[in-house]
Amino acid sequence: MVLEATMICIxxxxxxxxxxxAPSRFQAQADxxxxxxxxxxxxxxxxxVGVLTMAGKGVRVLVTPTSDxxxxxxxxxxLEIGGEMNLAAGIQVAQLALKHRQNKKQQQRIIVFAGSxxxxxxxxxxxxxxxxxxxxxxxxIVNFGEDDGGKTEKLEALLAAVNNNDxxxxxxxxxxxxxxxxxxxxxxxxxxxxxxxxxxxxxxxxAAAGGVSGFxxxxxxxxxxxxxxxLRVSMEEERARQEAAAKQAAEEASxxxxxxxxxxxxxTERASEGASEADNKKIEIAxxxxxxxxxxxxxxxxxxxxxxxxxxxEMSDAAAExxxxxxxLQLSVxxxxxxxxxxxxxxxxxxxxxxxxxxLASLPGVDPNDPSVKEVLASMQNxxxxxxKQDEDKAPKKEEEK
Amino acid sequence: MSAAESATAIxxxxxxxxxxxxxxxxxxxxxxxSHSLSNALKQGYREDEGLNLESDADEQLLIYIPFTQVIxxxxxxVMGSEEEGPKTVKLFANREHMGFSNVSDxxxxxxxxxxxxxxxxxxxxxxxxxxxNVRSLTIFIEDNQSGSEIxxxxxxxxxxSTVETTDMKGLKKIEDH
Numbered sequence: 030m031v032l033e034a035t036m037i038c039i040x041x042x043x044x045x046x047x048x049x050x051a052p053s054r055f056q057a058q059a060d061x062x063x064x065x066x067x068x069x070x071x072x073x074x075x076x077x078v079g080v081l082t083m084a085g086k087g088v089r090v091l092v093t094p095t096s097d098x099x100x101x102x103x104x105x106x107x108l109e110i111g112g113e114m115n116l117a118a119g120i121q122v123a124q125l126a127l128k129h130r131q132n133k134k135q136q137q138r139i140i141v142f143a144g145s146x147x148x149x150x151x152x153x154x155x156x157x158x159x160x161x162x163x164x165x166x167x168x169x170i171v172n173f174g175e176d177d178g179g180k181t182e183k184l185e186a187l188l189a190a191v192n193n194n195d196x197x198x199x200x201x202x203x204x205x206x207x208x209x210x211x212x213x214x215x216x217x218x219x220x221x222x223x224x225x226x227x228x229x230x231x232x233x234x235x236a237a238a239g240g241v242s243g244f245x246x247x248x249x250x251x252x253x254x255x256x257x258x259x260l261r262v263s264m265e266e267e268r269a270r271q272e273a274a275a276k277q278a279a280e281e282a283s284x285x286x287x288x289x290x291x292x293x294x295x296x297t298e299r300a301s302e303g304a305s306e307a308d309n310k311k312i313e314i315a316x317x318x319x320x321x322x323x324x325x326x327x328x329x330x331x332x333x334x335x336x337x338x339x340x341x342x343e344m345s346d347a348a349a350e351x352x353x354x355x356x357x358l359q360l361s362v363x364x365x366x367x368x369x370x371x372x373x374x375x376x377x378x379x380x381x382x383x384x385x386x387x388x389l390a391s392l393p394g395v396d397p398n399d400p401s402v403k404e405v406l407a408s409m410q411n412x413x414x415x416x417x418k419q420d421e422d423k424a425p426k427k428e429e430e431k
Numbered sequence: 432m433s434a435a436e437s438a439t440a441i442x443x444x445x446x447x448x449x450x451x452x453x454x455x456x457x458x459x460x461x462x463x464x465s466h467s468l469s470n471a472l473k474q475g476y477r478e479d480e481g482l483n484l485e486s487d488a489d490e491q492l493l494i495y496i497p498f499t500q501v502i503x504x505x506x507x508x509v510m511g512s513e514e515e516g517p518k519t520v521k522l523f524a525n526r527e528h529m530g531f532s533n534v535s536d537x538x539x540x541x542x543x544x545x546x547x548x549x550x551x552x553x554x555x556x557x558x559x560x561x562x563x564n565v566r567s568l569t570i571f572i573e574d575n576q577s578g579s580e581i582x583x584x585x586x587x588x589x590x591x592s593t594v595e596t597t598d599m600k601g602l603k604k605i606e607d608h
Binding site for chain 1: 460461464487488489491527528530531532
């Protein structure tokens with residue numbers, strides 16, 4: 030939740046016509062800019078964002094730092110592609126715009142999209158970097174598009190000159206099937222140095238991992254949380270019904286209880302808040318390929334050794350409160366981690382568990398430690414491996430048909 | 432006033448303004464993160480010779496110190512090493528949020544070129560008339576003694592007196608009877 034004023038420098042040079050990033054480099058860039066603006070204004074309502082273009086007839090400030098998201102998005106329309114990018118001038122104008130920000134308490138940050146070749150030499154860029162560091166301006170560089178010999182080196186040198194305590198970052202995005210915005214979402218540019226904006230980033234990250242370009246169910250959980258929640262709940266209920274059949278069989282590994290306890294606690298917390306980013310991730314998993322599934326799971330599962338701040342903080346809170354619940358949820362979570370092909374099942378199960386736990390948590394009279402409640406949960410934990418696989422076969426097919 | 436008299440004036444009616452610094456607003460541009468302003472300003476740290484304020488990207492430093500009350504500034508003490516201690520120090524009264532780019536835009540309230548005596552602790556007496564009504568002080572260290580890349584400041588102490596203003600933090604609500 031750092032209070033920040035950001036200037037985004039857009040590359041609208043001729044090189045942006047290229048289609049190696051779908052649909053075109055310029056469009057991919059515009060999407061990324063929109064997402065960044067959203068993330069910044071979300072993480073702290075007093076944050077301001079401004080936009081300028083570096084190519085065209087010359088460096089032009091489209092909008093000075095403002096917290097009005099609509100204004101920023103509006104100015105992105107009708108941008109023309111042409112000319113050559115002038116990186117040095119762009120950064121200097123951005124610095125000037127930040128200097129004249131209204132709220133002097135905001136930290137200064139510049140985000141540069143460098144898609145075309147860099148004309149300036151390394152020395153000049155280092156001087157600029159030093160000047161930024163001296164005035165305590167942080168710099169994020171998105172290196173995409175053209176990759177002639179010296180560009181990466183020059184940008185790395187610029188970053189080294191600016192970087193003060195890791196507040197500045199550089200991201201290299203190669204052309205490929207993943208959209209530019211999706212790749213950026215998991216970088217520190219979005220997550221704001223590992224803290225803040227994590228809610229937005231997490232849900233967007235889940236969407237990215239799922240290979241879904243929009244949000245889950247096509248509805249932004251941040252813009253319309255009730256609708257998104259309602260859609261998710263009905264999906265979970267449907268899956269729960271299908272799941273009930275699968276759950277009848279085998280006792281499952283009680284060894285996994287310890288590992289996922291924290292993650293389940295996390296899910297409990299989140300489900301009861303209604304934000305449920307974890308749920309989003311799980312549900313996304315059901316819709317995807319195994320590889321991206323595994324990635325998403327790894328992200329969301331938070332193997333106890335890995336570090337995800339969101340889950341870490343909630344772990345200590347919720348784990349203390351609902352150890353039984355956590356145990357129950359954990360079993361199902363762990364099953365899925367072991368068996369990559371059972372993710373469809375797991376996500377349903379998890380969704381179901383968290384749905385149930387969210388209901389339990391919200392009901393004042395219900396004590397999750399109640400034996401009858403525990404019993405119910407215990408039965409939900411039981412899964413048979415063969416039945417899981419059967420269900421997976423059914424589930425992906427069903428999802429394909431949807 | 433002779434130098435001797437001005438030196439005694441410090442003991443007579445001037446106090447160390449450390450207590451009147453508003454720490455929440457203190458800023459320093461171009462400081463190195465491991466050697467920050469507190470090493471030069473704060474009680475205890477500033478006496479320690481091993482702890483210095485150091486500059487980062489180049490040799491200049493810009494320090495902004497707001498006060499909790501309006502004060503009159505009489506003199507400053509800037510201590511540092513022979514080679515890397517500051518040389519030219521410019522003081523600006525009541526200028527908020529200056530940057531390196533606008534230090535030359537307006538004349539400083541006072542300028543001091545530090546001698547080796549000053550660096551050892553001899554106070555620099557300022558133009559008192561220019562510092563009668565100071566809410567905030569900006570100290571611009573322009574260069575250092577030897578022209579090296581890094582400027583090191585061991586201690587910065589400000590001496591002066593307060594104008595009779597109310598410290599808002601001391602205001603307490605009167606109980607209704």
